[in-house]
Amino acid sequence: MYLNTFYTERGNKRNKKRVGRGIGSGLGKTCGKGHKGQKSRSGCKINRSFEGGQTPLNRRLPKFGFISRKQKKFQEIRLNELSKIDGNDINLSILRSFKIINRKIKYVKIINTGNINKFKNIIKLKCTSSVKKILIQLGGNIKE
Template sequence: MYLNTLIPSLGSKHYKKRLGRGIGSGLGKTSGRGHKGQKSRAGSKINKSFEGGQTPLHRRLPKFGFQSRKKKFYKEITLNNLNKIKSNIIDLNTLKQFKIVSKKIKYVKIINTGKIFIPVKLIKLRCTKNAKLFIEKLGGKIKE
């Protein structure tokens, strides 16, 4: 076997169609674009939603839904995350310092997932009912 005798296996190579290369190629003359019309011209671009001047579907349907802007600045953290913090007093700045939440976060809520092993004092952090019970059972405090 020599390098000059190597050939790709049948069907593995897919050559791109050469447009406008004579009548015998099957894609000569109009190059598969048909006769006249907007799509036959060079440089034509039609938006996917364009429906020939008819009001497009996305404008015919009613608007619905709501995207809260607060969502960008809100984060839920678990009780497991509180174990990573070496301090007994936890507030938003402490969470940012230990990189549990990013710098842009303004609102945090603690949810009851996992376990916490040390009593902590939470300052200005929201909790779910079960998380609150769990923290207080350990001897921690929650200050709003």
Template sequence: MNLSNLSPAVGSTRTNKRLGRGTGSGRGGTSTRGHKGQKSRSGYSKKSGFEGGQMPLQRRVPKFGFKNINRVEYKGINLDALTSLNEKNSTSTMDVAYFVSAGLVSKNAKIKILGRGEVTTALEVHAHAFSKSAVEAIEKAGGKAVTL
């Protein structure tokens, strides 16, 4: 075997249609494009979504609502998650780097501490936002809620 006798697998290739090469070829005359009309011309291209002049779908369906471009998306972490983390690692301060290393959030996420669960030990928690109930629970246990 060498490069001179390599060939594609049987049935994997086809010969291309030779259009407009006389009536005897069977594909002469109109070159399989039918008769006249816009689609038979060279350079024809249809707008995507064009429905032959009928009102297209993207204009028939109404738009509603809006996206607030100033919305800040927080990743919520509940108090019970903090307690379970504290039981495993027994640390008094929890900040963004700690949550990232624990695998709770990605490094660019904004964190909000939420009030589900209870805190038993005094924790110093650093986060971007806190719910009122979370701040109360942390301070009740003798800890500190620090907003970044």
């Protein structure tokens, strides 16, 4: 096998477009860009969102939505996740040590999802009213 024996199939290779090579080429004089206008000039780069001077769509539509900075530091915890903790006392640092919450989390609320069978003392954490009832029935305390 030699380089001089390689051939492509006929019609497989296209010739490069050669612009500005005379009237007979079909792409002479204006080189297929027409007469005048922004797109006929050299170095023409038009932004995709440009609408010819009309106010663009992204500026015509109203802005909406809001993400609270506090929301990024807040997390809800299910009741059954408390059963993974060995001790009876539960606070932010204990939840971090058992990797139930991220270290960036500063606000936690315990919600009633799942079951728990041991009593737990909750220290400085928010709870729903149904969780408070369940924990008090088991013999736990809630210190907010």
